[in-house]
Amino acid sequence: MSGLNPLDPLSYLGEELAGMRAAGSYFRLRALESPCEAVSRADGREVINLASNNYLGLANHPRLKEAAVEAVRKFGVGSGAVRTITGTMAIHMELERKIAAFKHCEACVVFQSGFAANAGTVSALLGPEDHIISDELNHASIIDGCRLSRARIHVFRHKDAAHAAKLLEGLKDAAGRKLLITDGVFSMDGDIGPLPALVEAAGRHGAIMMVDDAHSSGVLGRNGRGTVDHFGLHGRVHVQVGTLSKAVGVLGGYVCGSRDLIDYLYHRARPFLFSTSHPPAVTAACSAAFDLLLEEPERIERLWDNTRYFKAALSGAGFDTGVSETPITPILVGEAQTAHQYSAALFEEGVWAAGIGFPTVPKGKARIRTIVTAEHNRAQLDRAVEVLARVARRMGILGA
Ligand SMILES: *Cc1c(COP(=O)(O)O)cnc(C)c1O
Numbered sequence: 001m002s003g004l005n006p007l008d009p010l011s012y013l014g015e016e017l018a019g020m021r022a023a024g025s026y027f028r029l030r031a032l033e034s035p036c037e038a039v040s041r042a043d044g045r046e047v048i049n050l051a052s053n054n055y056l057g058l059a060n061h062p063r064l065k066e067a068a069v070e071a072v073r074k075f076g077v078g079s080g081a082v083r084t085i086t087g088t089m090a091i092h093m094e095l096e097r098k099i100a101a102f103k104h105c106e107a108c109v110v111f112q113s114g115f116a117a118n119a120g121t122v123s124a125l126l127g128p129e130d131h132i133i134s135d136e137l138n139h140a141s142i143i144d145g146c147r148l149s150r151a152r153i154h155v156f157r158h159k160d161a162a163h164a165a166k167l168l169e170g171l172k173d174a175a176g177r178k179l180l181i182t183d184g185v186f187s188m189d190g191d192i193g194p195l196p197a198l199v200e201a202a203g204r205h206g207a208i209m210m211v212d213d214a215h216s217s218g219v220l221g222r223n224g225r226g227t228v229d230h231f232g233l234h235g236r237v238h239v240q241v242g243t244l245s246k247a248v249g250v251l252g253g254y255v256c257g258s259r260d261l262i263d264y265l266y267h268r269a270r271p272f273l274f275s276t277s278h279p280p281a282v283t284a285a286c287s288a289a290f291d292l293l294l295e296e297p298e299r300i301e302r303l304w305d306n307t308r309y310f311k312a313a314l315s316g317a318g319f320d321t322g323v324s325e326t327p328i329t330p331i332l333v334g335e336a337q338t339a340h341q342y343s344a345a346l347f348e349e350g351v352w353a354a355g356i357g358f359p360t361v362p363k364g365k366a367r368i369r370t371i372v373t374a375e376h377n378r379a380q381l382d383r384a385v386e387v388l389a390r391v392a393r394r395m396g397i398l399g400a
Helices: 011-023 062-075 090-102 114-125 140-149 161-170 195-205 259-268 270-274 280-295 298-316 336-348 378-395
Strands: 039-042 045-049 107-111 131-135 152-156 178-183 208-212 239-243 253-257 328-334 354-356 366-371
Touching: 045 336, 045 378, 062 280, 090 107, 090 253, 090 280, 107 114, 107 259, 107 270, 114 140, 114 178, 114 208, 114 239, 114 253, 114 259, 114 270, 131 140, 131 161, 140 178, 152 161, 161 178, 161 195, 178 195, 195 208, 253 259, 259 270, 280 298, 298 328, 298 378, 328 336, 328 378, 336 354, 336 366, 336 378
Parallel strands: 131 152, 131 178, 178 208, 208 239
Antiparallel strands: 039 045, 107 253, 239 253, 328 366, 354 366
16 A cells, blocks of 8 residues: 555545455445346346345335335425434334334334444443443444444354353453343354343343344244244343344334333434434334234245245255355355355346355355345246356356
8 A cells, every 4th residue: 555645635545446356355336226026127137136135025015115105195205303303203103112012022212224223222331341242243233333332342252152151251240231242143144143042141140131133023033023032032132123124124223122221222322312213204114014024924934935945955956055044045155256256147147146255254255145035936946046056067166
């Protein structure tokens, strides 16, 4: 890197980008030209979409769209302020009540995104004298929340609850509060966090237990209530984060827990206090999505049927799909460059699956990530596996 260029103080950005191009990690954004659906149109091509988080096919669902349009007609396009000024509409309160009841919790606060929910909550609950015990693969929004809190961060080996317990044990005489935090489902490998053992460890050491159910909302548990319901741990996880942006199909994040927790976050969570609330359309569409989760649990059945079918077909074709237990199924290919080239070649052949490499995943563990949805049909999944295998053989990822 050369030094400062006084004529262009941003010249280092061009050098950084050139470095990314040389390393093969530079990307161009692909633009969707249709709704997000099982078969989508992007960059002028019809492709089987295995890259979205639209697990239940709600992103373009008529009931959600109708609710959004109706809300625009009644309440306009913007809320006009942050929640604590005049930006709380009756429909915001209704959505929070609905989610709290759905999750069997006392109360709920909705944030503008799952990212804001995590970052805003961790940083509001803890301060510099406190301790956070965090899985090494936790999501970036948790990591940022931890950093913003200025608490001491103690990282435990992925899914290693014994390691987490040992770290807590080592802190038993330390001053300050302790927070034990994990993703419910990990977004890169599709594995499920060891919630029962973590809850046990947190309970023994008086730690706050927090789970981020972004990829489990609408996917795991009865009607998609998440990992706490999946493991039967109601009442034992103090802070449950969920997202409205993935299976719920719209945008937003939420925290469920005790009335005091939510009241406190109303007063102290910075994204809640300092950023404008959801527009009416988003709020109403989210609300309609929770009605659908209750009325049509068969969507979740279809998602899991497709997941089992697709995983079996991938294994049958000889792919290494790692440790996934959920609809997130990675196909491990080794080097980042290979993953990006594989993803690009697949797109040309009509399959959209994201290539992911270092630093998002460890070196040597680059992959393409696939996510099936409830809306894919068997013909689409068969076709996708056929293309995945054919291109992989051509590229030497699978043996001939
Ligand atoms: C996607 C994701 C988030 C962020 O959710 P958004 O609503 O998209 O901001 C947080 N945590 C995890 C684990 C995620 O996968």
